[in-house]
Amino acid sequence: MSHEFMNNKIDVFISSQSFQEEELRDKTAVVVDVLRASSTMITALHNRAKGVIPVADMGDASKISQNLDSPHYLLCGEKDGVKIEGYDLGNSPLDYDGEKVEDKTIILNTTNGTKAIKRAGLADRVLIGSFLNLRTLITDLEKVETDIVLVCAGWKGRLALEDLLCAGNIIYELTDGILPHNVQDGAKVAFGLYEKFGDDIEQAVKTSNYAVRLKDLVSEEDIAYCCQRNKMQVLPVMKEGIISDFYGKEK
Amino acid sequence: MSHEFMNNKIDVFISSQSFQEEELRDKTAVVVDVLRASSTMITALHNRAKGVIPVADMGDASKISQNLDSPHYLLCGEKDGVKIEGYDLGNSPLDYDGEKVEDKTIILNTTNGTKAIKRAGLADRVLIGSFLNLRTLITDLEKVETDIVLVCAGWKGRLALEDLLCAGNIIYELTDGILPHNVQDGAKVAFGLYEKFGDDIEQAVKTSNYAVRLKDLVSEEDIAYCCQRNKMQVLPVMKEGIISDFYGKEK
Structure with missing residues (x-):
């Protein structure tokens, strides 16, 4: 990607509470919740889940599930990191293997990630990003002509290192590692974090x-x-409220 | 400062809206609004203003001024970067020279900085930081035994590069440039930004x-x-709502 393209075209919000929904209008939004909603959705779709419906709370989850036949969906999610009682699966991506999720619709309810996705609804296009699908995401973003906003889920309104680090990694790849002077402040912050900790992502995220x-x-x-x-x-x-894999039909 | 001291002891909030006031209880808070409230207050106190009363809006400013004799105070501040009509001074630190401010109490009303100060009120101690008084601030913080929270003013709830950069500079100095693994995420983010842009602060802030x-x-x-x-x-x-220079009496 040429650096000219990037000028002022990319920004980062540190949490789902740090922007007005209106600020995403006509933009491409990438929602990043590394631990663990994004990683879980990507894993589920990789293992041929039909789709993921992100919901903001248990009430919404219950309402949506009532309109679906029970063999076709799984009720999934966590609150404050713990699987919700009575749900089929929690928020560990390792639980979302093919045997469990193939052809199922996942109704997913999480503390921060699904709320961020709901708040990104006014964007022209909403994608889900994590380290797991980084290259695929970059390939898509390189062709995007709208402004790009990386929406980090964060943790209850605060920034989360792992999400900003992933946002920084995305920006680093998009700019070939050379950040133009005039990108938005949020992009500079994420880029600086990635330069500091990008060498050993797992170690940084562990702490x-x-x-x-x-x-x-x-x-x-x-x-x-x-x-x-x-x-x-x-x-x-x-x-229309359902997340599916853009490449799913080609597989 | 020993690195042991720093473990988990320092955090950064990116804006006055990114924390609950309660989160500052028993901590030392440093409010940072580089452009320009912090820099203006520090300049005013350096030029022997008696004190600065930060207010959150024009209503508060007007109420406080009614209780003071007019030769003893100046009504100062900006809204969205512009001097407020009828006020004595705006928010350019260059206006706060000795001739104008000596022995005066400054009633200061700004878009982000004074709101951040008001929201930091529950902290055990509230200090004001900027690049201008960096060394003096560090010398004080090195002796602090409570947790330290650097409260960036930001811009209307969003992060502002110049404030996070200053927070990163403070952390860099406090840790002798070697960030321990287990400080808070906010501290890591500010530190990474400073490592990226610290070589030429003016250039970074200009953009x-x-x-x-x-x-x-x-x-x-x-x-x-x-x-x-x-x-x-x-x-x-x-x-008690008034900011004055800790070293003022020694001068």
Whole structure:
């Protein structure tokens, strides 16, 4: 991508509470929730789930599930890092294997990630990003002509290192590692973080607030898994409230 | 400062809207609004203003001024970067020379900075930081035994590069340039930004969103002035709603 393209064209919001929905209008939004909603959705779609419906709370999850035949969906998600009682699956991407998710619609309810996706609804196009599908995402973003906003899920309105680090990685790839002077402040911040910690993403994420705060709830396997780059050629795109893989039909 | 001291002891909030006031209880808060409230307050105190009363809006400013004799105070501030009509001074630090401010109480009303100060009120101690008083501030923080939170003013809830850069500079100095693994995410983000842009602060701040957004309102002299490091031995401390220089009495 030429650096000219990037001028003022890319920004980063640190949490779902740090922007007005209106600010995304006519833009391409990429929602990033590395630990673990994005990674979980990408894994589910990679393992041939039919689609993911992100919901903002248990009430919405329950309402949507009532309109679907039970063999066709799974009720999934976490609250404050813990699987919700009575749900089929939690928020560990390792649970979303082909045997469980193939051809199912996943109704997903999480503390921060799905709220960020809901708030990104006014964007021209909403994609889901994580380290797992980084290369696939970059290939798509290189062709985008609108402004791009990377929407980090964060943690209850605060920034989360792993999300900003992933946003920084995306910007680093898009700019060939040379950040133009006149991109937005948020992009500069994410880029600087990536330059500092990009050499060992897993180590950085292991010592993030999220990993430390939820160390009894989130396995080291989950963290190691979510820090893998370019593992899956999946491009989750939201259409009419349902996220599916752009490449799904080609498979 | 030993690195042990820093473990988990320092965090950064990116804007006055990114924390709950309660989160500052028992901590030392440093409010940073490089462009331009912090720099202006420090300049005013350096030029022997008696004190600065930060107010959140024009209503508060007017109420407080009614209780003071007019020869003893100046009504100062800006809204969206512009001096407020009828006020004595705006928000350019260059206006706060000794002739104008000596022995006066400054009632200061700004878009982001004074709101951040008001929201920091529950902290054990509230200090004001900028590049201008960096060394003086560091010397104080090195002795602090509570947790330290650097509260960036930001811009209407969004992050502002110049404030995070200053926060990163403070952390860099406090950690002798070697960030421990287990500080808070916000501290890592600010540190990474400083490592990226710390070599030429003025250049980085010139291309910040603030400078670009307000380029017709904020002079290059203001920006160059606010990016100077260690120019003034001033430590603004808030007590009962009034900010004064901790070293003022020694002068």
